[in-house]
Amino acid sequence: MNPTELAEYLDSVRITGQVATPRQDNLRHMQLFLEGNEHLEFGVTRTREWTYDDVFDLMHERVGTSADRSHTEGQDTIDAGKCVAALDRFADRLGSSARRGERILFATGHPAGLLPVHAAFARAVAAVGATVVSVHEGRRFGAGDIRQVFGVLVWHQHGGLMHTHFPEPMRLSLETLAEAGQGLPDLVVADHGWAGQAASSGIPTIGFADCNDPGLFVSEAQGQVDVAVPLDDNVCPGLYEPLIAYVLERAGLPLL
Secondary structure, eight states: OHHHHHHHHHTTTTSEEEEESSSHHHHHHHHHHHHTOOOHHHHHHHHHHHOHHHHHHHHHHTTTOOOOTTSSSSSEOOOHHHHHHHHHHHHHHHHHHHTTTTTEEEOOOTTTTTTTHHHHHHHHHHTOEEEEOOOOOOOTTTEEEEEEEEEEEEEEEEETEEOOOOOOHHHHHHHHHHTTTOOOSSEEEEHHHHHHHHTTTOEEEEEEEEETHHHHHHHHHSSSSEEEESOOTTSOOOGGGHHHHHHHHHHHOOOO
């Protein structure tokens, strides 16, 4: 699949284009991020002053959300071209890291959508000799614990894998690695607070972010997150399969 075909596909399944997240949610999350809301700050350390207008303009530039300030409710968009361009940068970084045999840590706060995506990338990098970083399981967080499923860190609670924006699971996982005498990963591939916290800890980080996740695009603009790919991060997992294949082909990694 070439970039144009992928962009058309992404729009057709609403991974990009007219996505499910409503405009009012996107605007509200920008303000909550600036207020330091515990669910929206994602562990991002701000290195400059950001105004609401700054974040609004950044989201239009990096994601393709509407530039119309009078548009406050209803449909919003993610630009497929911006998504594919970011996927190219993501693939290039993932592929070079894998070929160097680096230690790569995978994590997701969206297990119902992105777990299979991260797991496919973890299998591929391991197949060419990179190390998928293993973190000792069972570290407590909230009413649950941190587990590693198919090489991907997730938060488990009450028998299920939980959606989370919190950065604390990544902080705890990095502490667990340090306590085991392991160094920091060479690369983190993640989303939500897992990604924001890793980048704020000085670890090279690439990952995915929805149009209501301004923190990771701010982090990218500050030079912390290396690549933030704009997309709907919670469609049915099978819909991401062409995206997975595209990334792995560009990265020069096997589709397993």
